[in-house]
Amino acid sequence: MQLISALDEALSTLEISSDEFSELVIRLLDYGVINRDESQIEQQLYDRYLQCTELVEEYLSVLKVRLQHDRQFSFLRVFPPGSEVPGMPDQDNGAFNSGFRTRPNQQEVAVILALRVEYEKALREGQVDEKGQVMLPVEGLAIAMKNLLKRSLPDNQGERKTLFKRLRQLRLVHFNAEMDLDSAESWLSIQPAITSYVNDDVLTQLYPPSEKSSDTAEPAGDAHVL
Incomplete structure (x- = not known):
């Protein structure tokens, strides 16, 4: 409850509702990527991420989910725990070998x-x-x-x-x-x-x-x- 209260308090200062924050995080975890140029919905979600970047990153870090933000081309991509991510140091967490997203065949x-x-x-x-x-x-x-x-x-x-x-x-x-x-x-x-x-x-x-x-x-x- 303290975590939820702290999150709600931080979101209120950014004028973002908890539902809007949940929509952003769920979309990231469900699709694995948000590309600002893809659609109006993803444009809104990407711009919302820019408003609450630290909160999203802290929230995902609790889950040990890795997030890559390409500012040049305006897209976000999340990776399961333990994944190798270009431009980011490797995690020392070999216990995680399967992700929450479907791997390509x-x-x-x-x-x-x-x-x-x-x-x-x-x-x-x-x-x-x-x-x-x-x-x-x-x-x-x-x-x-x-x-x-x-x-x-x-x-x-x-x-x-x-x-x-x-x-x-x-x-x-x-x-x-x-x-x-x-x-x-x-x-x-x-x-x-x-x-x-x-x-x-x-x-x-x-x-x-x-x-x-x-x-x-x-x-x-x-x-x-x-």
Whole structure:
């Protein structure tokens, strides 16, 4: 009760209700990410986080949940206890190996790795827009997966839609919901949050800094993807 009272008192000074605070934290824990550019709702939640940053971080620290805030591209991402987070020191907490969010399956891991490599290529070639986004045709992603991992996108359109919907939920890609994913003319927007989802060691194996093109590699396991 003392914790709740202290939280309510701190929120009152910020003119944020306990329901608004709960909405923000629940959304973070449920989706795992809030991207200000994604929607009006996430814009409001992100701006609310800026008002009560310390309270959110203290609240999550009690749960040992790690939070990454990318100020440049205005997104938040939470990680389960013990996760490796780019730009943050490792936690000495090996007892936690499973998170509160669903881990990507092997198909999703393969696509995420290919997306990360294509994003890195665009970075090196200066083909990133002011919001940190990279445009990539679906056909280009399919080619990258074959070249890098000898894998293919799902042939079934329903499975393909489910896959891309999952990646969009993770705020790794953005696309028109009405897009024909079987069309060679369809395009995805790779989001800057992709950089926080693949370890640098894995990226280096797939796309060494000294090379302009990636070597063929076997898909990494879930442990390599945050």
